[in-house]
Amino acid sequence: MKIVIAGAGEVGSHLAKLLSKEEQDVILVDADAEKLAAIDANYNLMTNCGSPTSFTVLSEAGVAQCDLFIAVTPFETTNVIACSIAKNLGAKKTVARIDNYEFMEQRNSAFFNALGVNNLIYPEYLAAKEILTSLERTWVRTWFDIHDGELTVVGVKIRDNAPLCGMQLKDLAASGHNFHVAAIRRRNETIIPRGDDRIIHNDILYFTTTRDHIENIREMCGKRQVNIRKVLVMGGSRIAVRLAAIAGDRYKFKIIDIDRQRCVKLCERCPDAKIVNGDARDIDTLDEEGIDDMDAFIALTDRSETNILASLTAKEHGIKKTIAEVEDLQFISPAENLNIGTIVNKKLLASSTIFQMLLATDSSSSKFLALADADVAEIEVRAGSKITRGPVRSLRLSRDVTIAGLIRDGRGMLVTGQTVIEPGDHVVVFCLSGTIHKIERLFG
């Protein structure tokens, strides 16, 4: 598939690297030659230096023949115009990154379609939704509903006190629990586990299960559900504004920001939240704002380091749920090993959304979730594909792929070695990064 990406910023270059590893034809366009040079020399893709809103540059990049055009420059107007130009030049599908909730509204979608923008991604909105989910379920790190909640993927950090800790997966299977451990994140790597793998302290387990058995998982992990009411937000970023807007009155937000001007703006945009002008890194400020009474702490400043450390400090103050925005990809692994509840990354969220669109053009329905170095995809099985040829056990799946569950006739169910996958099923697949093409082979 031919993909043109405009904007070699963080999201753009991350996507370009990812897609190039997935063996797609990637062309990256940006006006900044220096940004491109580093990527061009090290990755198997093509770069084109020039303005993303120039007709000449876009035609040179081969937009006319591309299957997907992704505009992810920092400016939404540039993105919309770039998409519009690309569509007019012949791009099959266009995606623009935006930063304006109005654009997302259903009534405006016809307008954007007329402009030639097929899809919009709004990373800040995605991040805010992610934060909201983890505020609702304090005991999970990742929560991902598939097919309206028929199947759920849950990521939980296991500690010594969990009944699961120390068990081998085959014992777990024998004890007849209704969930499936699809992946384990241990220290810095993700493992697709086999029967003789043992669950140890500090693992993050990714379960798939059906709606009725989530409580069972919570008990097995030794977790308690905490009700969150008061939330302290550090950094009045765009995510914070969006969070306050979509959360409504379920939570009481207090937003601390260091910049006075921004605080004035925040007052205007978040009428229901309390705005504090101060430095949240300062312990006195935190005490003054009643950190000890808070139920959750969310760090959303521009600096990953600050967010990580501030979350750790908050944890020491006895806050039950902490969430940190970590934008530097290389910090995600170390941060996950620390005692931080949930980590949010706009780039991964945006790229998973785009992956989802990519798969959607290949298979009729799919969903996508990017973990730190593994992916989850929901794929509809077509008649005659390789995966329907026999029970899962006999398929000899590659070691970095596992089938985590399936949805048949609208009902979620787990997959065992004996399960035979039928055409029309929606299968949830876990795979390590860079192996999506193996999955395509399986379902092609």
Add this chain to the structure above:
Amino acid sequence: MSRQHIRLTTINFPMVLRVVGWLLMIEGAFLVLPLMACAAYGETDMEAFAISAVATALTGLLMTFGIRPSRTDMGKREGFLLTALVWVFFSAFGMLPFMLCSHPLELSDAFFEAMSGFTTTGASALTSVEMFSHGILLWRCLMQWIGGMGIILFTLAVIPMLNHSGGMQMFNAEVTGITHDKLRPRISQTAKGLWFLYFLLTAILTLLLWIGPMDFFDSLCHAFSSISTGGYSTRDDSIGAWNSAYVKLVITIFMFLGGVNFGLMYKAMHGNLRCFWRNDVFKAYIRIILVFYIFFVIAIVGRGQVTDLSSFTLDPLFQIISTITSTGLTVNNFESWGTFVLALLFLLMFFGSCAGSTSGGAKIDRILFLLKNSGNEVYRCIHPNTMMSVRINDKVIAPDVVSKVIAFLCIYVMIIAAGGILLTAFNIPLVDAFFSSFSCVSNTGLGTGVTGYGESYAIIPSSGKWVLSLLMLTGRLEIFTVLLLFTPGFWRK
């Protein structure tokens, strides 16, 4: 994703050797071609090629399946090391037929001949080629053909294994030029496109030569060595043996094409013909040829060497293009044109033709950079506040690229000088030592006969041949790839 940020500190030798093994199997397959030629002509060298092919393929097989690397990742260091190693390994196995054939060469001669072949230098350690079998003659030309477009590039086109970022590094280490323009998003597609074009040109040239006075075997060999701008021939008198204006004309045209950026030709092939006239380097290439042609004609007329029509039309043109594209073929009466012409040839050898072509030399792209930048500097002497930029093909070139180019040219000259000085240590006369060094670094392979020292490189002592082999490799991989391996920083953690 998180793992890719951990930079490699130690070189992944097993993986490098494993890939070399893969490539050797390909070389083994290539060796079958001269084997078939020997079989067709019923020559005794069949055995030599059979042994060479089997030995090469077997070594490759052992290296590929015997070595089990614990990691499969390849970074920048591995890319550079692999590229340099592949060329050495190819020459080491490519010399086997020369040592096993009916007129066996000694080690240094055979290695020199093979390295000269793969780097498309075309300098020969043989005093006469006509006594050798068809198989050997074909193999010499085939080596040039493989080396012309690049061993790595060929592999990228045929083996999907290298179609990842490690392959990217190797592509950058091997392809000539300052910036490496990709034609298609994926490296294997770029490689396939270039090789298809190369193959097409070779086929056309073979046909055209075959129509003329040459037989099929000679046409094929000369097609191989002309399009790759290598310059090996099947006759001692080179293409003078046919004494045909047609052959000379056809070869001149295809040498010229061999000196054009293949990326540009690829674009032209896909309907974008105007890209030639918008390309500054191509225009400079044409202009240089025309200007030198005028000088040559003046020199020839001035010395009263006008004998027939061809002596002031085709002959000088042939000589200019043969030199600027680093093919290194000479016309018969060229010695009588005088020293001025010889000096002009030195300049042409230094220039080389467009980057991204099969030719050697410093490449016109770099010369253009240098000239434009020098012009700017001179202008700035009286207008110190002027902001100026080096602009090529309507694109402003970043100052660090310009400084890299200038560094390249300095090192290039220094290496020629160093090679020359080293050769004088082996009792080679001063001028000839420097000329041989120059000729090998620029991959031209003009015989030392030009300066009056012996007929071919056979006269150079064997230690000198090893030095020249290294110089040829350094020149072919455009200096940095080879030079890097001699810096301690490359090997250190």
